[in-house]
Amino acid sequence: MGHRQYVAAVVLCAVSRPRLRSFTWRQWWPVLCLAVVFGTLNLSLYSAIDRIGLGLAVTLEFLGPLTVALAAARRCVDACCAVTAAAGVVILMRPQPSADYVGMGLGLLAAACWASYILLNRTVGQRIPGAQGSAAAAGVSALMFLPVGVVLGLRQPPTAEAVGCGVAAGVLSSAVPYLADLFTLRTVPAEAFGLFMSVNPVLAAAVGLLGLGQGLGWAEWAGIGAIVLANSASMLVRRGRPGRRTR
Numbered sequence: 312m313g314h315r316q317y318v319a320a321v322v323l324c325a326v327s328r329p330r331l332r333s334f335t336w337r338q339w340w341p342v343l344c345l346a347v348v349f350g351t352l353n354l355s356l357y358s359a360i361d362r363i364g365l366g367l368a369v370t371l372e373f374l375g376p377l378t379v380a381l382a383a384a385r386r387c388v389d390a391c392c393a394v395t396a397a398a399g400v401v402i403l404m405r406p407q408p409s410a411d412y413v414g415m416g417l418g419l420l421a422a423a424c425w426a427s428y429i430l431l432n433r434t435v436g437q438r439i440p441g442a443q444g445s446a447a448a449a450g451v452s453a454l455m456f457l458p459v460g461v462v463l464g465l466r467q468p469p470t471a472e473a474v475g476c477g478v479a480a481g482v483l484s485s486a487v488p489y490l491a492d493l494f495t496l497r498t499v500p501a502e503a504f505g506l507f508m509s510v511n512p513v514l515a516a517a518v519g520l521l522g523l524g525q526g527l528g529w530a531e532w533a534g535i536g537a538i539v540l541a542n543s544a545s546m547l548v549r550r551g552r553p554g555r556r557t558r
Contacts (some may be wrong), residue, residue: 316353317460318478320446320453323490329443329450338438345431345444346451352424355417362414366516366527370535371418374400375425377541392541399537402530442490 334342359368377396435444469477516527516535527535 316350316449316456317453318480318482320449322482323442323446323449326490327442327446329439329447331447334439334447338435338444341431341434341438342444342447343451345428345435345448346455348424348427348431349448349452350455352421352428355424356421359414359417359421362411363418364527365519366535367531368414368418368421369515370538371400371415372421372425373538374419375422375427376429377538378422379426379429392544395544396538396541399534399541402534402537436494442494445490 356368356372359371362368374396432445435448438444439447516532520527
């Protein structure tokens with residue numbers, strides 16, 4: 312996770328070259344908050360994946376953007392979607408002997424971070440031109456993790472293969488998505504963005520099953536399906552409202 316954060320910071324800073332000295336406090340405070348969110352999101356998500364598997368961790372994390380989408384809802388259909396999503400969460404977090412509540416809590420923490428990421432990214436994109444804001448946030452976040460990375464590197468020096476995987480993960484799963492999210496959230500309505508994100512839990516569960524051998528029971532699939540259905544229904548109905556501006 313540390314390698315990913317460092318590589319993302321290097322790539323983003325090299326691409327956007329943020330002019331840090333020109334930032335005002337009005338621009339700095341959302342950047343600093345976004346930096347904390349970057350680091351906490353990665354740490355909590357990867358820790359959750361290690362404990363409860365890829366599919367369940369990403370599904371719980373997905374509650375973040377779903378909450379953002381439903382927060383300002385005032386319609387009956389949105390209330391129904393919220394109840395459906397809550398039912399999915401209850402299914403996923405139902406008490407059982409093998410339940411890892413620490414892992415689930417980490418997944419929910421990742422959800423809170425993702426919701427904050429969406430809101431802060433929009434603010435940063437509006438106040439700072441280009442990708443300078445995301446680059447600055449990624450750089451500050453990497454500095455926050457530097458002491459941890461040094462300690463872990465000294466305890467267990469990474470192999471060339473591990474470094475290569477870290478570089479690839481940093482570029483493909485951090486730098487590119489950060490830039491894509493930043494520019495997308497400037498032009499695409501929040502409901503459309505949330506609809507596109509609906510595929511994440513299903514995709515994560517499929518990758519966990521096929522690539523990592525992390526099988527899920529029917530109840531877990533039902534919970535994932537309920538959360539995805541709630542988000543998709545809410546977004547589709549919102550997009551179909553007559554007279555609503557899409558830009």
